[in-house]
Amino acid sequence: MTADQASRSFVSPRQYPDRSRKLISHLSLLWGRDTCDIRKCADCGFGFADPFVAGGAEFYNLAAPHPSYPTMKWEYERTIEELSGLGTAGKTAIDVGAGFGYFLDHIKDKLFRASDIYAVDYNEAAQQALRSKGYKTFSVDLREDGFTPMKEAFDIIFMFQVFEHMDRVDDVFARLKYLLKAQGSVFIAVPNDIRTHYMEGHGSLIDMPPNHIGRWTKDAFDAVCRRHGLQLSVCEREPFDLLKFLREDIVDSFLRRAEKPGSVSEFVRGLPRSKAQRIGQAMIALALAPSRLPAWAYAARNSSTLGSALWVKIDKGA
Template sequence: MSTCPACGNASTAKLFEVTADQASRSFVNPRQYPDRSRKLTGHLSLLWGRDTCDIRKCPDCGFGFADPFVAGGAEFYNLAAPHPSYPAMKWEYARTIEELRGLSTAGKTAIDVGAGFGYFLDLIKDNCFHASDIYAVDYNETAQLALQSKGYKTFSGDLREDDFIPMRGAFDIIFMFQVFEHMDRVDDVFARLKYLLKAQGSVFIAVPNEIRTYYMECHESLIDMPPNHIGRWTKEAFDSICRRHGLRLSICEREPFKLLKFLREDIVDSFLRRAEKPGSFCEFVRGLPRSKAQRIGQAVIALALSPLRLPAWTYAVGNRSTLGSALWVKIDKVS
């Protein structure tokens, strides 16, 4: 019974397991990219030290996690997603900016961990922070070039390592949007966040809403597959790890449910889940050479299958107060 990384409870329950082949198919279509698919399957077996990975859940804090609790590294992401894309706007961006407007940010420093192409930083530059006071971190080389072209001070190291900006109290604000769910060694992460924060500093974190994740998995939509996402954070899990590190969970909110956005995402995600099944028609279409015709074919099939989603949509509408996409928290350094 693996120990919960968030609260330390030694008794956790296994929900299900995934195989290396199943996980690989979630990221790479073997018909479309057979060589990359084989390499990824082999890499996952080596990463886990076996051919399967369990998904477990803590009964105390509700934290869900991959077991082995090991994050994907550069090799994984180069195989699984060599050409990442980043949305220009997210709910958590707007919610964070709303909170920043209530704070005095003049002359303060901020760093965005996992900044992508800098879309969030573009929103706060010259509005909340001076450009010279903004720093950015991202592993991806293309993202680093994009950030540097915008004038941001950019780093590519690991937040948890001692050689990463080794100045105690370097930042007033730290942003981590859709990053923390990818990370292992979570106690090292929080220790480092506290180290890097100035007195009375704050961290803003957004992760996938774990209730939405379980909805998807229970209703034939996408599995939140490791080792991409390895942690399923809850308010209670955040509170536990904050208290352990002398930080305070000040605000925790879920993204509001928007029906049209939900329907668009659910139609796509449920099609992609079907396309992961070996030998299925959806897998065949998904594996055709990339072209405009292939994209149209996928869209037509996804729409044609959408009436089968009506029971799942009925459930979602009945539970809409908890099924927004993101969970957002503000964490404060109190000493």
Template sequence: MSSKQAAQHFVLYEKNPERFAELVLHIDKLWGQSTCKVMQCSQCGFCYSYPYVAGDERFYSLAYIRSGYPKWKWEFQVTYDVLRRNLCSNGKLIEIGAGDGAFISKIAKEVLPKVNIFCTEFSEYGRHQIEILGIKCVPKDIRELSGQEYEKCADVICLFQVLEHMDGLDVLFEKMNWLLKPGGSIFIAVPNQNMIEFNELNGALLDMPPNHIGRWNRRCFETVGNKHNLSMEDYQVETSDLALMIRQFINYRFLRNCQNADSLSNKLRKIGINSYIDRTAQALGVAINAVMAAPALISLIKDKSNLGNSQWVHFVGK
């Protein structure tokens, strides 16, 4: 795809031409060119953008207007259940890309004291919310951490919906091994590659770089774990609520259609006269897409066991 196609995915030119133009220029700068490919490894099935370059803080400030984070997610619950059973109260936990602290808020109440939790988060809004909780949070890439106080300091490291945004994987996993105590745990959640593929093949949103630059599966995790001396303790794929999956798919189809300047969806989304009319127009667009999506929805219902939003892995350091 081109940088203009990528920018249109995040910011509609028809709705905000100035921000769209800024985003195009910045994506060009990140890629060092105006196009990007998505490749797939024939050995492990890992999909990756080429150039393999992650979005930076400037990209995310242009591409998204952050208004909040999910309150609780499936991968939070699965990880919480493991920690509740196995982690001692004097253990130490690092969460990389902690959002607004939804996960560590519960951990701090029921599993570990706040002083034993450390987070990284680039979002100013997210950091502020975490600091209100009384938990230390820094706006740093985890790979930048150094000093004796961090070496072999963590019993647990968590990355929820973060790894797919990151490049420099060897440096990342080497750093996590440096941070992790022997026998410590790493919990990772990423989007489900099967769900991404289903969306892309059925007219819903593309998994667009430079936001997501890597798509993982079990074999990918086994490969990277073996390379970095991590043992895979558990691997699970989310089983989502069918009604939620259907609503999400229909909305994603509407958003994909909005990217076509000649489409009815695009015209409905850019109305913007006032909030009520804008919401009504978008609801109409979503309803039209629901009708058009009927064949794909039948496939979604048949394959729902493989199409949860997230996959989760638990590594143990050696």
């Protein structure tokens, strides 16, 4: 895809023309060219952006200056279930990409003491929210020298919907192994690659770089774990939820259409933000819903693999 196509996935050029121009220019500089490819490893199925370079603070300030985070997700529930059987009393934990700390709120004082919980996030508003809740907070990349915890500092590391954003994958895993105590565990959730392929093949959103640059599979996790002397212990896909799927598909397919220059969807998406604009978008999305029936029929036949998230538990031996 081109820098212009990628930019339209994040910012409406009608609604925010100046920010759109800046984002297109930034993407071209980030990639060192005006295009980016998405490739796939024939051995492990890992999908990756080429060039394999992550978006940084400037990209996210342009593409998504006001992030929002859900308070509960399936991967949170699944992780809490797993933690409940491990015995976490007196153990330390860190959440990388913690957002406003919604997951940590579920485990504080129930599974971990607040004083044993650490958090990493770049967003300034998120850092303030995390500190206000009593979490020890870092605002630097865990791979960098500015991230100061000692070797074998944590029993548990959480990375929910973060790893797909990251480049320098071997550096990440080397750091995870360094930070984990013996018998420690990492819990990672990423987008389900099968769901991504469904979306892109059936007129829904493209999983656009440089926001997501890695498309992880079970085989890819297993390969990188073996390379670093870690063990992939559990790998599960989120169960399929029909109502959640339909809501998301209606919205995402509308947004995909709204990326097309000159379309009615693009025009309505580009109107000034208001209640009327939101109603207009909803009406168009619902009007287009019947055209999604063939895609929904495919999804119904393959529903066992189309949950939103892929969740893994990775362990470090003694």
